[in-house]
Amino acid sequence: MALRGPLSRLLRFTLSSCQQNRSHSVAVLGAPFSKGQKRRGVEHGPKAIRDAGLVERLSNLDYAVHDFGDLTFKHLEKDEHFMHVPFPRTVGRANQLLSGAVSGAVGAGHTCIMLGGDHSLAIGSVEGHAQQCPDLCLIWVDAHADINTPLTSPSGNLHGQSVAFLLKDLQNKMPEVPGFSWMKPFLSARDLVYIGLRDVDPALYLSFICVHYITIKQPMKQRPIHLSFDIDAFDPSLAPATGTPVNGGLTYREGIYVTEEIHNTGLLSVMDVVEVNPTLGATPEAVEATTSLAVDIISSALGQTREGAHITFPKIPEPKEDTELRL
Ligand SMILES: NC(=[NH2+])NCCC[C@H](N)C(=O)O
Ligand SMILES: [Mn+2]
Numbered sequence: 001m002a003l004r005g006p007l008s009r010l011l012r013f014t015l016s017s018c019q020q021n022r023s024h025s026v027a028v029l030g031a032p033f034s035k036g037q038k039r040r041g042v043e044h045g046p047k048a049i050r051d052a053g054l055v056e057r058l059s060n061l062d063y064a065v066h067d068f069g070d071l072t073f074k075h076l077e078k079d080e081h082f083m084h085v086p087f088p089r090t091v092g093r094a095n096q097l098l099s100g101a102v103s104g105a106v107g108a109g110h111t112c113i114m115l116g117g118d119h120s121l122a123i124g125s126v127e128g129h130a131q132q133c134p135d136l137c138l139i140w141v142d143a144h145a146d147i148n149t150p151l152t153s154p155s156g157n158l159h160g161q162s163v164a165f166l167l168k169d170l171q172n173k174m175p176e177v178p179g180f181s182w183m184k185p186f187l188s189a190r191d192l193v194y195i196g197l198r199d200v201d202p203a204l205y206l207s208f209i210c211v212h213y214i215t216i217k218q219p220m221k222q223r224p225i226h227l228s229f230d231i232d233a234f235d236p237s238l239a240p241a242t243g244t245p246v247n248g249g250l251t252y253r254e255g256i257y258v259t260e261e262i263h264n265t266g267l268l269s270v271m272d273v274v275e276v277n278p279t280l281g282a283t284p285e286a287v288e289a290t291t292s293l294a295v296d297i298i299s300s301a302l303g304q305t306r307e308g309a310h311i312t313f314p315k316i317p318e319p320k321e322d323t324e325l326r327l
């Protein structure tokens with residue numbers, strides 16, 4: 001007999017791996033991968049973000065931090081271009097591996113932080129998340145919409161196409177890309193929100209309008225959130241060590257505001273932080289600024305506040321006689 005009513009709702013709530021212990025347990029997953037674009041160095045992102053003190057900062061926020069280390073990705077030998085898209089099978093395989101790892105981490109009850117790597121990794125990260133939480137919604141913070149298809153992409157780079165692999169709405173616009181037969185698009189455009197866009201390719205203008213139109217008409221409900229944060233959403237003066245910087249980006253305050261508000265929903269389930277490329281900073285300070293910014297947005301998405309801890313005094317302390325200032 002199928003359960004109905006409050007009990008079945010309670011059981012569904014209790015059993016959902018999307019809800020378990022989320023607030024106290026964080027999985028950190030490194031994805032040192034750069035083949036979704038042509039500038040090497042972004043594979044050093046996970047180490048650079050860890051070296052900027054990530055695990056310590058999260059532990060100070062009272063999380064049990066489980067650092068699962070870095071995934072090992074292979075470059076596949078026979079991996080010819082598909083149209084003008086480089087390394088399709090290598091990118092597809094890397095994402096398949098990442099998908100399994102993210103699914104495992106979410107299934108085990110952790111909030112998962114995925115450190116990239118380039119933004120093509122969002123394909124596997126969101127797919128793996130959706131295996132556990134099919135009702136997730138996606139918040140994409142980025143200078144770029146990353147919604148090109150192989151036919152519209154000016155560069156061929158897969159990091160500019162991740163969203164097109166995920167969206168059901170673009171299914172009939174996508175050719176079959178070798179390396180991706182393990183997945184099917186599953187996300188609806190109404191479950192996607194963009195923040196920070198300012199370099200949108202002309203060919204994808206129409207689908208972009210469609211995403212926004214639907215999003216505004218149907219605001220998101222209480223769903224697990226996948227936050228995919230491309231560090232180039234920030235202004236290059238704040239995050240210079242990245243492959244495709246665009247002027248006029250988010251200020252520090254705007255970026256922290258976004259992550260604080262996402263924390264306040266209590267629904268953050270997976271966060272990607274991608275496109276930190278420590279080999280592209282002009283100086284060590286430029287690299288340090290970018291990596292510590294990455295640590296700041298992760299900490300803020302996990303509950304660090306700018307106002308400090310709230311300590312409530314039962315009675316407001318008053319100065320005693322002998323603490324008076326004597327000259
Ligand atoms: N994840 C990124 N940084 N993407 C940059 C994409 C740049 C350009 N729109 C392209 O398709 O090639
Ligand atoms: Mn970008």
Ligand SMILES: [Mn+2]
Pocket residue numbers: 119142144146159230
């Ligand atoms: Mn991106």
